[in-house]
Amino acid sequence: MVDMSTTLAGATLPNPVMTASGCAANGKELHRFFPVSDLGAFVTKTVMRDPRSGRPTPRMAETSSGMLNSIGLQGPGIDAFCEQDLPWLAAQGARVLVSVAGNTAEEFGEVVQRLVASPAWPCVVGVEANISCPNVANRGLVFACDPVSSERVVQIVRTRVPEGVPVFAKLTPDVTDIVAIADAVLRAGADGLTMINTLLGIVIDTDLLRPQLAGVTGGLSGPAVRPVAVRAVWQVTAAMRAGTIPTAPVIGVGGVRTGADALELVAAGASAVQVGTATFNDPSAPRRVLTELEEHLARHGFTRFADAVGVAHERMAAL
């Protein structure tokens, strides 16, 4: 038996496996395959202030060991989320990490304000600020590509979320130096990081000789991006261990399909792991990854999950 519990900036979870935002809707659909309360936390689809229709279709293209998506943050808006989705998750006993976004930094704040006022708020174990979305006030440039915009969002979100509930900033790997962005958001008050969001890509339909997605570009996800996620977690963890940026828990996400995949992120420094695209292949994937991760830890002789976090940094081959 391995003690699978993990503590993320004060929030203690029974295990480190979560869904990934936008890959599990808001729980009801996956609950038909396993109880959502089995997971360490359930991460909700990014919610914005107003209802959004999302982009035209086709919104997806399959790629080798992955996919492109351009959903466009379709959703019902924060009020409907607080009235319907959050109470349902609370009733299932789920621990919820709510993913929020805004078209502007101020809008992030409005979303959080309404979220905190929800009667179902006690089931929330953390807020994940999806800063990998376009900033309308800055010519649509993604917040997480600009340290100043990222800081501003994190400051606003942190002031609106009650003390004791951690705020995670979700970063995009589409930047020159992810450590610099991590440093900026941690100094602005983020309690932890989620890495990575999707990578921008294009697929051309070779019959029509035009982009396959109606929205032209989309985000790449799935096992194809796993080495990029492991690298991002590794670099940021290495900087924390070297003392060059503040130390904080990292949630690893990107390409996890099996327990061994999850272990890669953990060994690189992740204190929790999210399962996204793999859920489309296997609706039971998040639950299965938890079982498999525990088996791998036991095989390595770990008695506590926490002892495996970042272990690969200590086992580098001498050059």
Added chain:
Amino acid sequence: MSGSGVVQVAGEVVANRRVGAYHHLTIVAPGVAELARPGQFVALAVGGPTSANLLRRCFSLHKVKASGTYGGTLDVVVAAHGPGTQWLTGLSTHDAVDVVAPLGRPFPLPAEPVPCVLVGGGYGSAPLFWLAEALRERGCHVEMVLGAASEDRLFGVVEARRSADGVTVTTDDGSAGRRGWVSDVLGEVVDRTGAGVVYACGPMGMLRSVTEVAQAHGAVAQVAVEESMACGIGVCMTCVMPVRGTDGTTRMVRSCVEGPVFRGDLVRWDAIGGGITRVPEDAVGAPRPGGH
């Protein structure tokens, strides 16, 4: 989990036979038949547990059997197209395939025994024979109209003669039945039978014409759509279509959960065309000028 209306099971192929341009697969999948209704579909994983093709492939349930020599089975009719359908049509007896079913909303059945016309385009006829039986059990007069590009792309003409009270066949090239499209003959069939409901499954263009013809001849169209799906279970939001609700408002709804069967006159065909489905300007949450 039990009581959830859907099961995920490790399926086993027990038969794979060629039927014209298609492959008819029978898969052992205990628990599906007890839950399934005509119009629902199955989402199959392709390529095995380490496959590089992660997304599920969706197929109409052709028929289901609760028990038999092998335990419960389901049947699908597959047209080999890209890598996933090529893998499926290449499976042999005893090969494994992961099954998630039944999914989506079934064809709604009329409360009264009204005459019905069932229209299938290509493999789109696959779910209609089972539907025909259910309708006839309720005392409905059932006619079928089957159409395809050519004779080898028609599915189930012989079975149709058993399942329905009348069958009309069309092909684009005239290789079987009448030359032309199903929509060319549908009006006559609706008028002659006095049909109240037209059920249809097939390509989007056909569903749109079927809806128009049904409306013009005083019948309600119930159409099973085929949008590109990544998960089939409602978690990815890739399969959305603009559909009007009973309140008259258009929303981008998931065709895997709220469909695949929609009332034809509620689908916003005006937004669909050229391989793209646009978001109508009046849809809930549609992008506004100067931002979303």
